[in-house]
């Protein structure tokens with residue numbers, strides 16, 4: 337397919353996939369993100385001619401054409417890679433970044449100690465990549481977040497939009513079959529700071545990526 341040019345000269349940074357927070361050399365805390373949604377967005381932006389940097393957590397997906405891919409593992413690495421890729425015209429945070437990480441990574445595999453049937457892990461908050469991008473100077477012209485929710489999707493998504501200072505937030509329901517994590521299809525409800533809301537889908541993530549990019553293009557100054 338011929339690449340489009342409508343976004344040529346625009347720089348996009350897209351994050352995708354999960355992060356893995358190591359506990360010891362063999363164990364980690366992860367999540368169910370496959371990277372499909374973020375990779376579809378990076379591919380769609382590149383097809384429209386944007387210069388795309390894709391910061392990817394650990395996923396089993398081939399790189400989209402004409403995209404510069406940076407592989408990371410942890411939330412801290414994703415944070416550093418995204419901020420290093422700025423300045424950009426648009427940041428899209430589709431990655432499922434861990435909110436918590438072990439305070440320390442054990443140097444050796446944790447052993448089952450005789451007489452102990454519980455293990456307490458101390459977790460500390462990770463940096464919020466999306467909020468840090470939204471307050472970065474120079475700020476991307478458009479900062480787009482996702483909200484992965486199991487309940488009260490609209491209320492939680494609008495609260496995240498405001499708390500994180502983003503321009504658009506794409507809310508999706510997780511924890512059910514056929515949307516959110518891992519599936520090929522999804523439904524997005526996109527909210528903007530000015531009260532705008534639009535439902536996209538249900539549809540394959542590849543189609544949703546194009547529909548979300550249409551909204552992004554309309555709002556990209």
Ligand code: PMT
Pocket residue numbers: 353368369370371372373374411429430431432433434435462463464465466467480481482483484485496508510516517518519541
């Ligand atoms: O990867 P797939 O299997 O295709 O699934 C797609 C998806 C469900 C992962 C995707 O559509 C999605 O919802 N991504 C965001 C997942 C998430 O972490 O949502 P959240 O509601 O916990 O976070 C809100 C926003 O803050 C997100 O843009 C997230 O990238 C960002 N965030 C969160 C925590 C953190 N420390 N830094 C962040 O930047």
